Each structure stands twice: as C-alpha cells, then as structure tokens.
Amino acid sequence: MTDTNAAPAPKNPSPAAPGFVVQLMQPGIGRLAVMTIVIFIAMAALSPEHFLTIGNASSMAFQFPEFAILSLAMMLAMLTGGIDLSIIGIADLSAIIAALILSHFAGANATGVEAGGAMALAIVVSLAIGCVAGMFNGIVIAYFGLPAILATLGSGLVFTGLGFAITGGSAVVGFPGVFAVIGNADLFGIPVPLIIFVSLAVAVWFLLERTAFGIKVQMLGTNPLATRFAGIDDAGVTIRTFTYSGGLAAVAGLIIMSRSNSAKADYGSGYLLLTILICVLGGINPYGGFGKVSGLILAVLSLQFLSSGFNMLQASNFFTQFLWGSLLLVVMAVNTIQFRRRAARSSSKAHV
Amino acid sequence: MRSGPRGGHFREQDVASHPLAETGNSFIRIEHVSKSFVGVNALTDVSFAIARGQAVNLVGENGSGKSTLIKILAGAETPDEGAITVDAEVHASLDPRQSVARGIQVIFQDFSLFPNLSVAENIAFSLELAEGRTLVRRRHMRATAERVLERIGVTIDLDIRVEKLSVADKQLVAIARALASEARLIIMDEPTTALTEREVRSLIAIIRRLKADGIAVLFVSHKLTEGLEVCEKVVVLRNGHLVADAPASEFDAGSLAYHMTGRRLAETAKPPLAKSSPAIMSVRGLSRAGVLREICFDLAHGEVLGIAGLLGSGRTELAKALFGLIEVDAGKLLVDGKRVPFGSVHTMIEAGIGYVPEDRLTEGLFLPQSISRNVTIGTIDSHAGRGGVLDRSGLRAQVSNWLARLNIATSDSEAAVQSLSGGNQQRVVLARWLAKRPKVLILNGPTVGVDVGSKTDIHAIIAELAASGLGIIVISDDIPEVLASCNRILVMKAGQIAEEIPGASIKETELARRLMS
Amino acid sequence: MPKINYKSNEFLVFLVIVAFVIVATASYPGFFSIPTLFDLLRNGIVIGIFAIGVLLVLISGGIDVSFTAVAVFALFTTTLTVKQLGLDLPWPLVFLVSVLIGMGLGLINAVFIAGFRLPTLIVTLGTLSALRGFLLTFVGSQLISNVPPSMQQFSRLVIVRGTNAQGFFYSLPWAFAFLVGVVVLTWFLLTRTLLGRNIFAIGGSLESARRIGINVRLTQVFVYAYVGGLAGLAGIIHASMARVANPFDLVGLELSVIAATVLGGARLSGGYGTITGTLLGVILIVMVNNSLILLGIPSTWQSVVIGALILLGTGLPSYQAKRAARKAG
Structure with missing residues (x-):
C-alpha cells in the first residue's frame, strides 16, 4: 500500500511559483472588484434615472440576501472539496415545517404573544431541521464514502420530495403578520434580510479565517488524505461543515417564505445553479480548499447589478439567465488563459 | 564503453571526453545529448549505448536527469543538442510516434494502465490504436494478449479488470503491453519500488527472458537495486552529467553511491545508545x-x-x-x-x-x-x-x-x-x-x-x-x-x-x- | 456468455423492478399487462435517449447537466424555423435539423471542456443557463401549439396498436424505434469501436490515455457532440409526440436522468457504466414516476423514493468498499 509513485505533483521542472492551483481557479479579489464596479457603472450609465435611485438600492437589498445566504451554504460545501445540491431542498423543507407550525399554532390573524411564540418555535424548529438535514449529508459523505455530489443529489430529492409529500405540492399560507418582518421590514432604513445576510457573512468569514475549524475545512478541501495523516478528524469536520451549510439553507428558506408569505416545495428551484455560479465567479475553487467570503459578496453584487440593471431596461429574467451563464463561461475561460500565460511566462524564468 | 577505467574509480573527464569509442552492434546510441530547461541544465553532453538484448541499469539521484533522459527517448522532450541513433539511423530528436515505431516503450512507475478495462484490452489497446483501427477486434485482441503473456511465461486471467490485480501483476500487464507493441527497448522507471522480494525475483526472471528474446531493457533507479544482477552495465548520472558507464560487475554499493553523490559518504555510523535509558x-x-x-x-x-x-x-x-x-x-x-x-x-x-x-x-x-x-x-x-x-x-x-x-x-x-x-x-x-x-x-x-x-x-x-x-x-x-x-x-x-x-x-x-x- | 453478477447495480435494480411489479400486480392485477408495458415504453423514450447520452458522458469521466436545455433549444428553434419559413419538410429532415442543432450546441460544451479543460459540471451548468436564457430571450417564449404537419404525422405513426382482453387500448409509437436505434448504435459504438473504447479509456485514466496516444480532446469533442445530437433527437421526438413545442419544457429533468444512469451503475468518477444498467435505471425511474400509487405510496412521494433509491443504491456499495479498504489497510 505504499506509493511513492502516486505523487503526480511537482516533479516536473516547472518553477514552483506559489499557489498555481490557487491562481487557476481564484481570480484576484482585485479583479473581481473591478468587474463589479464596471458592471455597476455600465448599468448606471444605461439607465441612471432608474438604477441610481434609493428605490432601486432598496429593492436590490431585499432581493439578493436569500440567494446570497444560499451561496454561503454552497461555499462551505465547496470548500471541503464537495458540493451541496440539496440546499434548495433543505430551504424549502424547513420553511414548510415552519409554515405549518405558524399556521397551526398562530394563523394569519394572530398577534402578540401567540404570534411571537409561534414564530420563535417555527424559527427554532426550521433551523434545527436545516442543521439535521445538513448533518445527514455530512454523515453520508463522511461515513458512507459517497461523493458529495451523489449524496446531496439523492438527499436533495428526498428533502424536496418530503416537502411535496407533506404539502401535496401546494403552498402553505396563513402566517401572523409579524412574520413578514424577516423578509420585508427594515431597521433604520436597512432591510432586515440584508442585516441577516451581513451578519451571517461576517460569521462565516470569522469561522473560516479566524477559527481552527475554518482552517481545518480549507485544509480538508485541499488534501483529505494529508488531513488524516495530520491527525485531523476529517469526518467530524465534514459533518460539521455540512451541518452549518444546512442551517444557512434553512435561514434562506425562512427569508424566502417571509417574502412570499407562503411556503412551497419548489420555491427557489432556480437558485441552485445561481449559487454555484456565484461561488465559481467569486473565486471559490470547485476542487476545494480555497475561497473567500469577500469574493462571494462581490460576485453576488455583480450578478444583482446585472439583473436589476437589465430589469430596468425591460429585459426579461431569461436574459439575465443568459448573461449569468455566459459570464460564468467567459470568466472561467479568461482565468484559464491567464493562468496558462502566467505559467508559460514563469517557466521561462530561471529557477534554482 | 568497456574502455572506461576500472575498479569503480572513474575520473569524470575520461567519460566525457571519448564517449562511444566502440559501439559496434549497439541498437540505440545516445550521443552528446544536452537538454536545458530555462537556463538549468538537465542533461549535459550525455552519451551511452544500449545493445540488442542488453539490460542497462541507469542510476542517479532525484534531479540527476534520469527522467529527462527517459522523456527524450520516449519522444516527449526534444534534446537541445546531440542525437539519438536507432539502428544506425540518426535522429536529432524523436517524437512519441517515431519512438514507438522504433520499438521504444516506457513503463512508468504508475504503469499507465486503465483500471476499468480488462487485461486483454489493456495489453492490446496501444497496438490497435497504432494500427489505426476503427472497430474492435475482440478475438484478435485476446489472441495478442495471450501470445504476449506466453512470451514472458505468465498467466493472468485475460477478462479480469486491471483494478483487481496486484501491483506485480499490473506491472506484468504493462510489460506485456510494451511487448504487444513490438518493443525492442523497454524502459522501466523504478520497477522494483513497489514490489515485494518474491515479485522482484520473478521480474528478474522475466527480464532474463526478454533479453534472451533480443529485447533490451533500460532499468532506471535511484539507488542500488536488486535489478543490478540482470544488468550487463551500469550508467550513472549526476547533475545531468554522465559520470560512469561500466560493466555492472565493477560496481558495489560504495562505489555506486560515490558516483551518484560525487563524494565519499561522510556520515559515520551511529553507535548504540549507552545503556540505562528507560x-x-x-x-x-x-x-x-x-x-x-x-x-x-x-x-x-x-x-x-x-x-x-x-x-x-x-x-x-x-x-x-x-x-x-x-x-x-x-x-x-x-x-x-x-x-x-x-x-x-x-x-x-x-x-x-x-x-x-x-x-x-x-x-x-x-x-x-x-x-x-x-x-x-x-x-x-x-x-x-x-x-x-x-x-x-x-x-x-x-x-x-x-x-x-x-x-x-x-x-x-x-x-x-x-x-x-x-x-x-x-x-x-x-x-x-x-x-x-x-x-x-x-x-x-x-x-x-x-x-x-x-x-x-x-x-x-x-x-x-x-x-x-x-x-x-x-x-x-x-x-x-x-x-x-x-x-x-x-x-x-x-x-x-x-x-x-x-x-x-x-x-x-x-x-x-x-x-x- | 455474459455471466450475471449478483452484486452488480444492474442486478440490484432489476430485483427492485421485479419487486415493484409483483407488489403493484398484487394490489392492482391489471398492472401486469400489455397496456402497462406499452405505457412504460412510451414514457421511457425521451428519458431513455437522454440517459444514453448521459451514460456516455459519465463513462468519459465528465458530467452533463445541459442536455435538457440543448434539447429544448433544438426542438424549439427547429419547430419555429420550419413553421416560419413555411417549409413542408418531411419529418426525417425536421429531425435531422434538430439533431444537428443539438450537436452544434454540444460543441459549445466541448470547446470549454476539451479546449479549456474546465470542470464539466460547472461548464454545463453555465451552458444550461446560457442556452435556456438565450432561447427564451432571443428565440421565443411562446408555446407553438400547432407543430408542422410532418411532425403531427410522425406522432400518429405506430408500430403496434390494439385492445387487450380487458378492453384497454394500447399502442407503441414509432418514436420507440428511435430509442431502440439509439441503444443499438450506442452499444455498437461503446463496445465494438475503438472510439468507444477510447471513451472508456479516458474515463478510466486520462493520463494513461494521453500516454498511449489516445487523442483525448477529439474523443471529448465527440462525446459532447454526440450527447448534444441525442438531446436534439430526444427534444424533437418529445415535441412531436406532444404535438406542441414548449420552450419551458424539459429543463428540470436533468437530475432525474442522471439519477437513472447512476442507479444503473455508471460512476460519476468515470470509466464505468453499461447500457443495460442505464435502461434498467430508466425503467425504474419511469415506473416510480408513473405507478408509485399502485404500491400504496401517494405519487407525491415519488422524489423521496427516487432520492432514497439513489442514497441506498450507491451508498451501500460505497460503504462496503470503504470498509473493505480500511480492513485492507
């Protein structure tokens, strides 16, 4: 079982410029920032009278937090070297349970303690369901050895399916008015969902950059085998990461539910692709190990600018879909070309 | 290069100054080959020859230029200077196709097999590919595999997937594949590192058979190996220079280490610990x-x-x-x-x-x-x-x-x-x-x-x-x-x-x- | 000649299908009948063709989620063009156009995957979004409910039709012959041509394939073009059978198709997969989608069932392999 020969890595005479792999998939944050600003300026120039308004800023700030939080969930899974195809299923399932609790214990006309109590219960239960669902993914991946893509493909169908089975496919409605606060209210002019997203983004940033666990996640995503040899509990790290991912998905589910004042088994189904797109655009390495929350935020903003800007030009959502997909392909192709050029250039420098 | 100095003490100039004094019936000659990568010399003026049916042990530390030499022979790298003569035909460089057509086959350390394909297919694949076939000839592929395995005197289930084989059997499949493609020189990169003693013995037996069949073997290793006993001669590379080329009998561990490292082993052996440590x-x-x-x-x-x-x-x-x-x-x-x-x-x-x-x-x-x-x-x-x-x-x-x-x-x-x-x-x-x-x-x-x-x-x-x-x-x-x-x-x-x-x-x-x- | 491997995915899926049929027949004796069989076959045509395409991609070591977008793009542009130009093309020509459009779109994937060597999942997610967005923005988002006459004519072609003893009507459309054709062609390609073996080889070990001189890029280009062509075919068959070209159709089906293929034993890591397994996977998915109720499970549970089948069908073998590996050290 010994393999000195299994090492494909830097045997070639290529001068080991630091972080080749990193550079391949991670465009600098700087370039991403420039892209975001350019998009902003372009959109502003196309229709300044609509784009550069408080109204637009506010509507954007209400729109993106839900998929931005889902992207954080996706990012955590990608950092371990996996992917989480079940986040939408988790978001919908946990929202449906919350909706059932709300409509059962409180109902549309409830107020005061009754409404508040039911809301607290609903939030706690749905977050718990999100975490448990995520933990389930983690366990299947860590202990059954299924690749994350397969495990979450299966579990995603199960979660979505449970949502369908429970509701029969129809929307659950009838919440107390106070629940609308999560998705629709603002605090000192700042939308509540935005506040939630910012706090979660800071929390995830802190987790990844400032805690031992965060470093372990990135090391696991870089080289799972070396993680084991370094004595890190790789299964534990995987399970914990996916648990957080599930919890984040549940938060997004609650926001979506509050904004639409209902819960349904197929809400947000278009978001799955979008979250992967945001992660890749934001420089999260799809092979794991590398990625920054700042990159993710920039990607979220540039996509939101694009879609709002074109919306104002009366372009359809589908046009935005087209732009997103093309942007993803172009950005990755450009990264690759640049990477190859850089590799060619640095291999023509002498190296000791 | 039998004319080299004796006793394992060569002066480097001897080797570099008059290479290939007598290369009468050699099959492949590497002549004054140099190769540098962006200013770093991987190989400098390396010359040696391999005769038909001869086994040569190419030894050198990591970074000595062994892999570059393998790549040049396989046609994956182009030398900056020098030539490779195959069957008296002089090439400034080879491309992979020429290399294969001249009968040069490399067995890499990972064997480059397909774990999901059968033994028969793994053995016959490159041959079918080289012949530019469109359709798979199953029976023909099996026959090829059978014939080749028989040549090296081993039996492996032809229908089993390669992923199920032991390391030693995988190596045999890789050797068989090289033979199927009409190999006349098989380059084996560190062939014994992943083998147990018994497996090494049977590999040596197989190399003997290959030699008897007129097939030359270039046995590449970074240390003194068990393979030495089947090799007629040893070629040592150090920092891209050829520093020794002489009959295997003239080497022992000490002289080989000296040539590889360029110095007498300075480190002295360590004595046992004084008693009484708990x-x-x-x-x-x-x-x-x-x-x-x-x-x-x-x-x-x-x-x-x-x-x-x-x-x-x-x-x-x-x-x-x-x-x-x-x-x-x-x-x-x-x-x-x-x-x-x-x-x-x-x-x-x-x-x-x-x-x-x-x-x-x-x-x-x-x-x-x-x-x-x-x-x-x-x-x-x-x-x-x-x-x-x-x-x-x-x-x-x-x-x-x-x-x-x-x-x-x-x-x-x-x-x-x-x-x-x-x-x-x-x-x-x-x-x-x-x-x-x-x-x-x-x-x-x-x-x-x-x-x-x-x-x-x-x-x-x-x-x-x-x-x-x-x-x-x-x-x-x-x-x-x-x-x-x-x-x-x-x-x-x-x-x-x-x-x-x-x-x-x-x-x-x-x-x-x-x-x- | 072929031995039955009792531990293979194929066999497991086969057992589940048999169990399904037995339970369904027990609860509803009419289940085990020609009409049910023909329903199953008819419902399996489009998914089946898709699944064969996905199988090829999985064997080559990639994954494709864009094929539904390719299919709907091809079917809609073909139908629209034929209608707007007022051409009265015979259906084989219409189909050919759709297949060619599909191939062309598949080549876009190939450029990014073979040319830039980008991860296949990400690339095809990108093309899925881009193609669908392009179609709905620039080509059209209105349903075409009266498809060209030749397509309608195709939808009326049947291989067999009749009424069984219980008085239930059954028929098998000619479209089914296309599935058979695709299966035979792909089987021949995968097992009898060197190109097919190249696809297995690059899925088994990309590096080894390069070393023995397989043209990896060309093989990948072929795979994505072939899959695109199959998607174009499946799309136009779907539109013809439904007699409507709906630009919102099909997308969303991709995970079910991949599920069918994976259940049948194809591995996401590449190099493994059989046509038999894939077809069995398709049969199982179609049965779950259409007849779950007969097992006493409400049809709203179908994706739970499929998800659970995936987790169990791939999780258990993987668990066994993991334990065996740990034991072996």
Whole structure:
C-alpha cells in the first residue's frame, strides 16, 4: 500500500511559483472588484434615472440576501472539496415545517404573544431541521464514502420530495403578520434580510479565517488524505461543515417564505445553479480548499447589478439567465488563459 | 564503453571526453545529448549505448536527469543538442510516434494502465490504436494478449479488470503491453519500488527472458537495486552529467553511491545508545493477519531505532498500525508506561506519537496551502481560545520559531509550501509534528526525494531531536541512511522482525545482503 | 456468455423492478399487462435517449447537466424555423435539423471542456443557463401549439396498436424505434469501436490515455457532440409526440436522468457504466414516476423514493468498499 509513485505533483521542472492551483481557479479579489464596479457603472450609465435611485438600492437589498445566504451554504460545501445540491431542498423543507407550525399554532390573524411564540418555535424548529438535514449529508459523505455530489443529489430529492409529500405540492399560507418582518421590514432604513445576510457573512468569514475549524475545512478541501495523516478528524469536520451549510439553507428558506408569505416545495428551484455560479465567479475553487467570503459578496453584487440593471431596461429574467451563464463561461475561460500565460511566462524564468 | 577505467574509480573527464569509442552492434546510441530547461541544465553532453538484448541499469539521484533522459527517448522532450541513433539511423530528436515505431516503450512507475478495462484490452489497446483501427477486434485482441503473456511465461486471467490485480501483476500487464507493441527497448522507471522480494525475483526472471528474446531493457533507479544482477552495465548520472558507464560487475554499493553523490559518504555510523535509558515505547505481540506477526520491541528515550525492510516486509503496515491508521488483530502498546489501544489516530496522537508519512506530496503536505498553515495545522487547536478563536500572533510566533529552528529557507511563510525544495518540504512536515511535542516520532522514509545536502541536514535534525530525549523510529530501505542515523536496527522480513543489529556493528554491504536474502 | 453478477447495480435494480411489479400486480392485477408495458415504453423514450447520452458522458469521466436545455433549444428553434419559413419538410429532415442543432450546441460544451479543460459540471451548468436564457430571450417564449404537419404525422405513426382482453387500448409509437436505434448504435459504438473504447479509456485514466496516444480532446469533442445530437433527437421526438413545442419544457429533468444512469451503475468518477444498467435505471425511474400509487405510496412521494433509491443504491456499495479498504489497510 505504499506509493511513492502516486505523487503526480511537482516533479516536473516547472518553477514552483506559489499557489498555481490557487491562481487557476481564484481570480484576484482585485479583479473581481473591478468587474463589479464596471458592471455597476455600465448599468448606471444605461439607465441612471432608474438604477441610481434609493428605490432601486432598496429593492436590490431585499432581493439578493436569500440567494446570497444560499451561496454561503454552497461555499462551505465547496470548500471541503464537495458540493451541496440539496440546499434548495433543505430551504424549502424547513420553511414548510415552519409554515405549518405558524399556521397551526398562530394563523394569519394572530398577534402578540401567540404570534411571537409561534414564530420563535417555527424559527427554532426550521433551523434545527436545516442543521439535521445538513448533518445527514455530512454523515453520508463522511461515513458512507459517497461523493458529495451523489449524496446531496439523492438527499436533495428526498428533502424536496418530503416537502411535496407533506404539502401535496401546494403552498402553505396563513402566517401572523409579524412574520413578514424577516423578509420585508427594515431597521433604520436597512432591510432586515440584508442585516441577516451581513451578519451571517461576517460569521462565516470569522469561522473560516479566524477559527481552527475554518482552517481545518480549507485544509480538508485541499488534501483529505494529508488531513488524516495530520491527525485531523476529517469526518467530524465534514459533518460539521455540512451541518452549518444546512442551517444557512434553512435561514434562506425562512427569508424566502417571509417574502412570499407562503411556503412551497419548489420555491427557489432556480437558485441552485445561481449559487454555484456565484461561488465559481467569486473565486471559490470547485476542487476545494480555497475561497473567500469577500469574493462571494462581490460576485453576488455583480450578478444583482446585472439583473436589476437589465430589469430596468425591460429585459426579461431569461436574459439575465443568459448573461449569468455566459459570464460564468467567459470568466472561467479568461482565468484559464491567464493562468496558462502566467505559467508559460514563469517557466521561462530561471529557477534554482 | 568497456574502455572506461576500472575498479569503480572513474575520473569524470575520461567519460566525457571519448564517449562511444566502440559501439559496434549497439541498437540505440545516445550521443552528446544536452537538454536545458530555462537556463538549468538537465542533461549535459550525455552519451551511452544500449545493445540488442542488453539490460542497462541507469542510476542517479532525484534531479540527476534520469527522467529527462527517459522523456527524450520516449519522444516527449526534444534534446537541445546531440542525437539519438536507432539502428544506425540518426535522429536529432524523436517524437512519441517515431519512438514507438522504433520499438521504444516506457513503463512508468504508475504503469499507465486503465483500471476499468480488462487485461486483454489493456495489453492490446496501444497496438490497435497504432494500427489505426476503427472497430474492435475482440478475438484478435485476446489472441495478442495471450501470445504476449506466453512470451514472458505468465498467466493472468485475460477478462479480469486491471483494478483487481496486484501491483506485480499490473506491472506484468504493462510489460506485456510494451511487448504487444513490438518493443525492442523497454524502459522501466523504478520497477522494483513497489514490489515485494518474491515479485522482484520473478521480474528478474522475466527480464532474463526478454533479453534472451533480443529485447533490451533500460532499468532506471535511484539507488542500488536488486535489478543490478540482470544488468550487463551500469550508467550513472549526476547533475545531468554522465559520470560512469561500466560493466555492472565493477560496481558495489560504495562505489555506486560515490558516483551518484560525487563524494565519499561522510556520515559515520551511529553507535548504540549507552545503556540505562528507560523505554519510552514498548510493543508486544503486535499481529495483523497476513502482514504483521508477533512484533515486539522497545524504544528508549533518546534512541533512534531503524526499521529496515524491503517493500512488502510489513514495514509500512507496522508504521501505520503504530499510528492507528489500520486495525490490528492482537498486540499491546505502552507509551511512557501507559497502555494505549490500537486503531485510532486520535488516541495515538494523544498518547504522544507522531508520524511523518512516506509519501510527502500526497500524504504529508497540503501543497498549495501556505507554509505557515502546513506547519501549524497539527497544533491549531491549541492556539484556539474561547469560542475557537485563533491566537494569530501565537501562530505567527510558532511558525517563525520553527522555520528558524529547522533552518527552513524561505522569505515568505505565506508562500505555498509547494514552492519549497523537497528537503525544506520535509522539514515543514517535521516542524508540524515537533510542534506537538511528541514523545515518539515515526519517520517513514524521511529523506525520500530529498537532495543530498538536505539529507545530511535531516539526519542531523534527527540526531538532535533524539538528543533532546525523543524516541525516534526511522523506517527505511535506504541502507546508508539507516546506518548513519540509527542506534539500533531491526530488520523486517515477511511481517516479522528477523533480527536486531546494534548500530555501527555492520557494514553497508552486509546489511544490504541481510535485507535481501 | 455474459455471466450475471449478483452484486452488480444492474442486478440490484432489476430485483427492485421485479419487486415493484409483483407488489403493484398484487394490489392492482391489471398492472401486469400489455397496456402497462406499452405505457412504460412510451414514457421511457425521451428519458431513455437522454440517459444514453448521459451514460456516455459519465463513462468519459465528465458530467452533463445541459442536455435538457440543448434539447429544448433544438426542438424549439427547429419547430419555429420550419413553421416560419413555411417549409413542408418531411419529418426525417425536421429531425435531422434538430439533431444537428443539438450537436452544434454540444460543441459549445466541448470547446470549454476539451479546449479549456474546465470542470464539466460547472461548464454545463453555465451552458444550461446560457442556452435556456438565450432561447427564451432571443428565440421565443411562446408555446407553438400547432407543430408542422410532418411532425403531427410522425406522432400518429405506430408500430403496434390494439385492445387487450380487458378492453384497454394500447399502442407503441414509432418514436420507440428511435430509442431502440439509439441503444443499438450506442452499444455498437461503446463496445465494438475503438472510439468507444477510447471513451472508456479516458474515463478510466486520462493520463494513461494521453500516454498511449489516445487523442483525448477529439474523443471529448465527440462525446459532447454526440450527447448534444441525442438531446436534439430526444427534444424533437418529445415535441412531436406532444404535438406542441414548449420552450419551458424539459429543463428540470436533468437530475432525474442522471439519477437513472447512476442507479444503473455508471460512476460519476468515470470509466464505468453499461447500457443495460442505464435502461434498467430508466425503467425504474419511469415506473416510480408513473405507478408509485399502485404500491400504496401517494405519487407525491415519488422524489423521496427516487432520492432514497439513489442514497441506498450507491451508498451501500460505497460503504462496503470503504470498509473493505480500511480492513485492507
């Protein structure tokens, strides 16, 4: 079982410029920032009278937090070297349970303690369901050895399916008015969902950059085998990461539910692709190990600018879909070309 | 090159100045080949010849230019100067297709087989491809495979998938594939590293058959190998220069090492430890079906214990068992007098055992991550305060401390660890473990792929650590290394400890003989 | 000649299908009948063709989620063009146009995957979004409910039709012959041509394939073009059988198709997969989608069932392999 020969890595005479792999998939944050600003300026120039308004800023700030939080969930899974195809299923399932609790214990006309109590219960239960669902993914991946893509493909169908089975496919409605606060209210002019997203983004940033666990996640995503040899509990790290991912998905589910004042088994189904797109655009390495929350935020903003800007030009959502997909392909192709050029250039420098 | 100086003491100029004095019936001649990569000379004016049916052992350390030479023969690299003559036909360079058409086949260390395809298909694939077939001729492919396997006198189920084969059988399939493509020169890159003793013997038998068949073999290795006995001659590369080319009979371990490293072995053998050091680790009756049998030994404070064994002797399994990576059937382990159960890495680390794995690149390091993360990942929990928040200045201090203590040359600890040289990379792995203040450190192949200079340094680090009271186990098949760094040597064979040898009481050649016998 | 491997995915899926049929027949005796069989076959045509395409991609070591977008793009642009130009093309020509459009779109994937060597999942997610967005923005988002006459004519072609003893009507459309044709062609390609073996080889070990001189890029280009062509075919068959070209159709089906293929034993890591397994996987998915109620499970549970089948069908073998690996050290 010994393999000195299994090492494909830097045997070639290529001068080991630091972080080749990193550079391949991670465009600098700087370039991403420039892209975001350019998009902003372009959109502003196309229709300044609509784009550069408080109204637009506010509507954007209400729109993106839900998929931005889902992207954080996706990012955590990608950092371990996996992917989480079940986040939408988790978001919908946990929202449906919350909706059932709300409509059962409180109902549309409830107020005061009754409404508040039911809301607290609903939030706690749905977050718990999100975490448990995520933990389930983690366990299947860590202990059954299924690749994350397969495990979450299966579990995603199960979660979505449970949502369908429970509701029969129809929307659950009838919440107390106070629940609308999560998705629709603002605090000192700042939308509540935005506040939630910012706090979660800071929390995830802190987790990844400032805690031992965060470093372990990135090391696991870089080289799972070396993680084991370094004595890190790789299964534990995987399970914990996916648990957080599930919890984040549940938060997004609650926001979506509050904004639409209902819960349904197929809400947000278009978001799955979008979250992967945001992660890749934001420089999260799809092979794991590398990625920054700042990159993710920039990607979220540039996509939101694009879609709002074109919306104002009366372009359809589908046009935005087209732009997103093309942007993803172009950005990755450009990264690759640049990477190859850089590799060619640095291999023509002498190296000791 | 029979005209070279005798006795294994060559002056380098002799070889470089009049190469190929007599190359009458040679099949392939490499003439004055030079190759540089962006200013670095990988090969400088290398010339030697291979005759039909001849086996040549090409020896050199990592970075000596062996792989470049293989690539030039395979047509994957173009020489800057010189020529390759095949059958009296002179080529300034070969392309992969020409190379194959001239009968040159390379068997890489990983064998380059397809795990999901059958044995028959693996053997016949490249031939069908080369003939430009559109349709698969199943029967014909089977016939080809059968014929070729018969030629080397082995039987392997043709329909089985290659993933199910042992390493040795995979190698046979790779050899058969080369033969199927009408190979006349088979280049084997480190063919014995992954083989057990018995498998090496049958490989040697097969090489004999190949030779009798008129097929030449270039046996490439980084050390003195068991393959030497089938080779007519030995060619040694050092820093891209050909430094020796002479009949195999003129070499022994000492002279070969001299040619490879360019110096007499400066390191002296280490004497046994003075008595009375208490044991820091005791292993009793460690067994695992099929791989380990009744292993018993003690390791003293401050002792460096060598476990020498060939591949398949159980040396790696022993290391893995002691680090909790594999389960065992029976056995008792005491560390510092306390009983430690087998089977969990976590428990072993808690008990104070550290393990530096054999394969640094895949098992030891997080290559694209920073040096500082690679150093601190093992102790990261101890730097986490309330709520898991990292003490970043503490981490930085730890990193600079270890970089200085182990003399790791880098200007930027945030650079990716893959930017370091092999020796420095190994020091990073060592630093990670030392930071955990282990009681026992197990080093599996501590200097594999490390340049000569760093090798000595790493040996010095080992000695220093032992002096500080650490118990160290060095697992290796590198005989000079074991002799230079270990107070005591256990020879492992067939899953057992065959004998115990006190340090400095045995010569290199003798240890080599006992290891292989 | 072929031995039955009782531990293979194929066999497991086969057992589940048999169990399904037995339970369904027990609860509803009419289940085991020609009309049910023909329903199953008819419902399996489009998914089946898709699945064969996905199988090829999985064997080559990639994954494709864009094929539904390719299919709907091809079917809609073909139908629209034929209608707007007022051409009265015979259906084989209409089909050919759709297949060619599909191939062209598949080549876009190939450029990014073979040319830039980008991860296949990400690339095809990108093309899925881009193609669908392009179609709905620039080509059209209005349903075409009266498809060209030749397509309508195709939808009326049947291989067999009749009424069974219980008085239930059954028929098998000619479209089914296309599935058979695709299966035979792909089987021949995969097992009898060197190109097919190249696809297995690059899925088994890309590096080895390069070393023995397989043209990896060309093979990948072929795979993605072939899959695109199959998607174009499946799309136009779907539109013809439904007699409507709906630009919102099909997308969303991709995970079910991949599920069918994976259940049948194809591995996401590449190099493994059989046509038999894939077809069995398709049969199982179609049965779950259409007849779950007969097992006493409400049809709203179908994706739970499929998800659970995936987790169990791939999780258990993987768990066994993992344990065996740990034992072996």
